[in-house]
Amino acid sequence: MNDKLQVLDLRRNKLNGTIPDAFPDNCGLKILALNKNQLEGGLPKSLANCSRLNVLDIGNNHVEGTFPFFLKNTSMLRVLVLRSNKFYGPITHPKLNAPWPMLQIVDLASNNFIGNLPIIILSSLMAMMDREHEVHSELAYLQITINGSTYEDTITVTNKGLEVELVKILTIFTTLDLSCNNFGGPIPEKIGELKALHSLNLSHNAFTGKIPSSLGKLSNLETLDLSCNELSSKIPVQLADGLIFLSVLNLSFNQLVGQIPFIKQFATFSESSFKGNDRLCGLPLKSHCTYEEPQLLPPTHDQKHWKYGIVIEWNYISVEFGFIFGIGIVIGPLVFWKRWRIWYYKHVDDILFKIFPRLYLRIEYRQRRRYRNQRQRHWS
Incomplete structure (x- = not known):
């Protein structure tokens, strides 16, 4: 050694x-x-x-x-x-x-x-x-x-x-x-x-x-x-x-x-x-996975609000913005643009007369009747 x-x-x-x-x-x-x-x-x-x-x-x-x-x-x-x-x-x-x-x-x-x-x-x-x-x-x-x-x-x-x-x-x-x-x-x-x-x-x-x-x-x-x-x-x-x-x-x-x-x-x-x-x-065993995973209890109202609150608030805000934006597109020109206002009332009246002719006649009849009553009161 x-x-x-x-x-x-x-x-x-x-x-x-x-x-x-x-x-x-x-x-x-x-x-x-x-x-x-x-x-x-x-x-x-x-x-x-x-x-x-x-x-x-x-x-x-x-x-x-x-x-x-x-x-x-x-x-x-x-x-x-x-x-x-x-x-x-x-x-x-x-x-x-x-x-x-x-x-x-x-x-x-x-x-x-x-x-x-x-x-x-x-x-x-x-x-x-x-x-x-x-x-x-x-x-x-x-x-x-x-x-x-x-x-x-x-x-x-x-x-x-x-x-x-x-x-x-x-x-x-x-x-x-x-x-x-x-x-x-x-x-x-x-x-x-x-x-x-x-x-x-x-x-x-x-x-x-x-x-x-x-x-x-x-x-x-x-x-x-x-x-x-x-x-x-x-x-x-x-x-x-x-x-x-x-x-x-x-x-x-x-x-x-x-x-x-x-x-x-x-x-x-x-x-x-x-x-x-x-x-x-599961494979290769003969026993199949038939058991179900334990399901969680449904979330409470507070949990839902905490989890999805931001999404729901944005949904409401988006609807409100869309509503205001749509009204602005229609009302804005009527207020600030005279030519658009004349064209709008003329064509809207024509459309309403075609869709509701009887309603249009009743309105015109009531206006004429109101005008006659006013004249009678004036002469009397």
Whole structure:
């Protein structure tokens, strides 16, 4: 164990006992792979001397202890696999500040971790955030150069519900698997910033609250498993609208309610993706959304006046302005224009005579009779 040893791969053996606490100060390890053995005990503290570590894979053993915060100086760490061991406790630390900016594969599944997902850990996963410049560049693989030759590590990950062995690890492949633990509380909205994430598995935990709509921003996501939690509320439409590359979805056995947004990729998933949510309805489930949304009570007179008062007042004002304007068009010329006044009375009388000839004759007869009476009084 010296600075010349860069790769130690002892996977798939029958090694037992503990991992020796013998990593020297000048540790040059870049890959430590002990997956699928029978190792027990805790991770040795001297492993913190391996500051150039790229891959730490001790999955499928009997290793126990708390989360290895003492590895905070291994800033080049890209792969962390603690799957199927006996780790316990929270993964929060008051003095931890973005220790692993290059982490792209995190597998903590099947342990006994507890507590909320710490935002500081999510903020440190810079490699899982938006990396469009790497996506459009030439594909690269995680490899170690030893004496002029290259060593490309292999790793087994659980993706799309299956164990897949990655013979070569793409530097742009990102996965976060926290399944089968005892994490609780709400899923933080901050997780929506991991835009380069390809696979997210938070199943078989105790997460509560609603599914954050920010998950719809993970446009590169291919696998999303939130099954077997205590998530409630409706399925955000943003998930169906934004996850355009999603090929595996599992939201089963939660407490989700309402209608499934059956659009885009969500229209391709079967009933098994949503089963175990008794209050979900709509396709692809057999239960139809027949319930009616609770209707609000009719608004009171004061509420109507407060809501529509401005519109009603303007309606009245517009009618009054129209009435005054119409009268002004007719009366104004009669008052100020003599020629118009003569023409108006002449033609109005002709129109009235044609429409009401009898009325016109009665008026003329009464005027003549009144004129005769006045003359008789004058002579008498």
